[in-house]
Amino acid sequence: MVDADASDADVAADAKPEGRMPGPRPAAKGSLTPRGEDFPRWYQEVVARAEMADNGPVRGTMVIRPWGYEIWERLQAAIDERIKAAGAHNAYFPLFIPESFMRLEAEHVEGFNPELWVVTQGGGRQLDEPVVVRPTSETVINHFFAKWVQSHRDLPLLVNQWCNVVRWELRPRLFLRTTEFLWQEGHTAHADEKEARAYALRILTDVYKDAMEEVAAIPVLVGHKTARERFAGAVRTWTCEAMMGDAKALQMGTSHELGQNFAKVFGIQYSDSTGALRYVWQTSWGASTRLIGALIMAHGDDFGLRLPPALAPLEVVVLCVREDDAVRRAAGALADELRRAGRRVHLDDRTDSGFGRRTVDWELKGVPVRVEVGPRELAEGKVTVVTRHLRAKEPVPLAAVSDAVDRVCRRAARDLRDEARAFREARTTAASSFEEVLDAGSAGFARVPWQVVGEEGELRLAAEGLTVRCLQREDGSLAAHGEADDGLVAVVGRAY
RNA sequence: CGGGCUGUGGCGCAGUUUGGUUAGCGCGCUGCGUUCGGGACGCAGAGGUCCCCGGUUCAAAUCCGGGCAGCCCGACCA
Numbered sequence: 001m002v003d004a005d006a007s008d009a010d011v012a013a014d015a016k017p018e019g020r021m022p023g024p025r026p027a028a029k030g031s032l033t034p035r036g037e038d039f040p041r042w043y044q045e046v047v048a049r050a051e052m053a054d055n056g057p058v059r060g061t062m063v064i065r066p067w068g069y070e071i072w073e074r075l076q077a078a079i080d081e082r083i084k085a086a087g088a089h090n091a092y093f094p095l096f097i098p099e100s101f102m103r104l105e106a107e108h109v110e111g112f113n114p115e116l117w118v119v120t121q122g123g124g125r126q127l128d129e130p131v132v133v134r135p136t137s138e139t140v141i142n143h144f145f146a147k148w149v150q151s152h153r154d155l156p157l158l159v160n161q162w163c164n165v166v167r168w169e170l171r172p173r174l175f176l177r178t179t180e181f182l183w184q185e186g187h188t189a190h191a192d193e194k195e196a197r198a199y200a201l202r203i204l205t206d207v208y209k210d211a212m213e214e215v216a217a218i219p220v221l222v223g224h225k226t227a228r229e230r231f232a233g234a235v236r237t238w239t240c241e242a243m244m245g246d247a248k249a250l251q252m253g254t255s256h257e258l259g260q261n262f263a264k265v266f267g268i269q270y271s272d273s274t275g276a277l278r279y280v281w282q283t284s285w286g287a288s289t290r291l292i293g294a295l296i297m298a299h300g301d302d303f304g305l306r307l308p309p310a311l312a313p314l315e316v317v318v319l320c321v322r323e324d325d326a327v328r329r330a331a332g333a334l335a336d337e338l339r340r341a342g343r344r345v346h347l348d349d350r351t352d353s354g355f356g357r358r359t360v361d362w363e364l365k366g367v368p369v370r371v372e373v374g375p376r377e378l379a380e381g382k383v384t385v386v387t388r389h390l391r392a393k394e395p396v397p398l399a400a401v402s403d404a405v406d407r408v409c410r411r412a413a414r415d416l417r418d419e420a421r422a423f424r425e426a427r428t429t430a431a432s433s434f435e436e437v438l439d440a441g442s443a444g445f446a447r448v449p450w451q452v453v454g455e456e457g458e459l460r461l462a463a464e465g466l467t468v469r470c471l472q473r474e475d476g477s478l479a480a481h482g483e484a485d486d487g488l489v490a491v492v493g494r495a496y
Numbered sequence: 497c498g499g500g501c502u503g504u505g506g507c508g509c510a511g512u513u514u515g516g517u518u519a520g521c522g523c524g525c526u527g528c529g530u531u532c533g534g535g536a537c538g539c540a541g542a543g544g545u546c547c548c549c550g551g552u553u554c555a556a557a558u559c560c561g562g563g564c565a566g567c568c569c570g571a572c573c574a
Contacts, residue, residue: 114572136574170572177573231574251574288574321533356534363534374533384533465570 060172060179067365068292070313072182075291076162078215078310079184082207086199088158088186093140095163096131101139104265108138111232115167133166138233138258138284141187142266149280152191152272156199157280160186175293176250176496183288189268189280193259196281197236200255201480203285204238208253216291217308217417218242218298219424220252221445221491222478223470228458234284235259238478241469241491243424244297247444249469249493252294253287299389299416305366306389308413316345316405317362321374323351331373334383334401338371341402343409363388369408371401389415431492434460441466441492450490467495 064072080090099118103109117133120126134140141159149157166180186203190196204222212218220240230237234256242252262268263279272278299306309315318335320327328349335347346367348358362370370386377383377395385396385404389412396404427444431437434457440446441461450471453461458468471488473479479488 111573165574167573171570181574183574254574286574290574323532351532354532354534354536356532356536358535359533360535372533376533 058179060169060177062175062178062180062289064289064292067313071295071307071311072289072292074311074313075211075216075295076184078211079207079287080160080162082211083160083184083186083203086158086202086207087156088160088188090162091159092161092163093137093144095134097134097137097140099130099132101143102132104139105233105261107261108233112136112167115169117166117168134163135165135167136284136286137161137163137165137185138187138262139266142262142268142282145187145189145280146266146268149189149268149270152270155189155191155270155280156195157189158186158199159188160184173496175296176290178289181289183286185286186284188283189263190282191270191272191278191280193281196283197257197480197482200236200238200257200283200285201478203283204240204253204255204478208240208255208285208287212240212242212252212291212294213417214413215308215310216295216298217413217420218252218294219417219421221470221472221476223472223491224479225254225470226455226458226468226485226490228455229468231256231284233258233261235261239470241493242294242298243420243427243445243493244294244496245300245423246297247423247427247494249445249467249495250290250294250297251469251495252291253285255285256283258282258284298420299366303360303391304364306416307366307368308416309368309409310413312366312368313344314346314367315343315409316369316371317367318345318347318371318373319355319358319362320347320349320351321355321372324375324378326378327373327375330378330383330398331371334371334373334398337402338405341406343405363391368412369405371405387412437461437492438464438466442494444493445469446492447489448492450485450488453490453492461492465494466492469493469495 083090096119102112102116112135115135117135118130119133120130122131141161145157148154162182162184164180164182165185169177169179172178188196188199190199209220209222212220220242222238222240225231225237225239231254236257238255238257240252240254242250244250258281260279260281262282268280268282269277270280295307295311296305299308316338318331318338320331331347331349335345338345348362350358359370359372366388368388370384370388372384372386372393374384381398382395383398383401384393385401385408386393387408394404424445429436429440429444429446431440431446431448432452434452437446437448437453437457438461442464450468453468461467469491471479471485471490473487474489479485
């Protein structure tokens with residue numbers, strides 16, 4: 001849906017990087033990926049910061065600067081659109097949850113207890129009952145679901161909420177695991193198990209996989225989690241897993257089948273058409289600001305971010321190379337023309353700041369196309385169009401700029417996705433023994449029959465820092481019909 | 497909670513082993529000028545309780561004792 005037309009895949013094919021194009025200076029201390037030594041260190045300067053406690057913000061909390069936030073807004077819009085297409089509606093529930101709610105579902109309690117932030121005072125007084133700041137909203141939402149669901153006619157109940165959640169983290173990591181993060185969490189109730197499962201899968205593929213691959217241009221593997229990796233309180237967790245630029249795995253989004261676990265403790269019952277009282281079957285699913293981190297780590301290169309145009313706050317920057325009346329006029333006219341064509345455009349005419357400084361900065365931010373307007377070329381009626389993701393420059397006649405920009409924007413997401421997929425494939429190895437898994441899983445993904453690993457094998461892998469990212473069928477499809485895990489393939493990797 | 501390491505202008509660091517004038521360097525910042533088709537340069541300038549407390553000494557960023565804070569690796573996790 002982002003780019004379908006393959007006919008102009010060759011636009012910049014023969015435009016090659018020219019001359020020396022030095023990159024940005026190495027960044028200050030602090031890295032998005034402290035463990036990935038090869039990974040560029042300075043994205044946080046552009047996109048965000050996880051401020052650590054220095055008598056300021058709480059350790060591990062996150063500040064997203066405007067550029068990063070606008071990327072998030074675009075991701076948000078893409079996901080929201082798909083959620084609505086799946087029939088769910090947005091709603092909002094309280095930030096504070098009575099502590100007693102969190103104690104109801106046994107596994108849920110166990111899973112989240114260590115991560116809770118608990119408020120014991122309010123209005124200058126000790127509270128009668130402490131409240132927790134939501135780490136996820138299953139409990140409050142189900143409290144209300146119990147009131148809202150009476151009849152089979154009330155089902156399915158499909159609700160989504162965009163909000164922030166808070167979890168105590170032993171080791172915060174910028175974007176990937178911060179104390180507070182923004183996300184979307186969907187919660188649904190269905191009349192039967194089959195429908196609930198189908199909905200969980202619909203969200204997994206039609207919302208998450210589609211948005212990640214088509215919009216964020218990050219290819220994902222889909223499958224379900226092992227019992228060990230499953231969400232606390234779920235009977236089955238479905239997941240989208242991607243490989244980052246350093247060959248490590250990142251969980252991009254999850255969709256859980258909750259069975260009747262929560263329905264039973266919160267008393268969510270309905271009368272079916274025969275009048276019999278039944279518990280609902282539920283799902284919950286979420287994706288977070290972690291996706292910004294994924295975008296950075298999957299597509300970033302040594303010169304900064306590379307953004308798919310659909311997510312880029314600006315698609316085009318028209319740059320005045322130097323102060324000159326004709327340049328200024330031509331650049332202004334080009335910017336207007338591109339805006340009229342519907343592009344998000346910025347005119348950079350700050351010629352008091354050096355050309356190099358400005359280009360490096362736009363490159364760092366990942367703006368997909370730069371149009372450089374300088375006096376020499378302009379005299380010949382030309383400008384330079386630079387394709388960020390390829391770092392390719394080509395001279396283009398003024399009249400053809402809009403077309404050139406279109407071509408770059410059309411191919412950028414596809415190129416990024418193809419590149420990421422090729423990278424993942426090149427680092428995925430079929431393994432048939434446990435020893436092979438150790439090697440292959442460290443270098444990337446190992447695909448191995450689940451029987452070869454098993455639950456004890458999973459423990460041994462954990463000791464080596466490896467985890468089973470997901471289980472899927474041999475051909476990569478979902479084991480969606482409740483088949484036994486035995487016949488499945490495990491994807492093993494090193495995770496963030 | 498285990499195992500490493502570090503606290504020095506806004507940021508990154510040197511100096512500490514072997515105490516000694518006025519505590520340096522890079523980046524950033526301010527001003528002026530020259531530049532500016534890929535992070536330029538010159539000159540001038542602002543900016544420091546050397547983490548804290550105590551001790552030794554003629555003299556402590558440096559040595560001694562005691563605190564505190566932060567980072568990295570592991571265990572928890574979207």
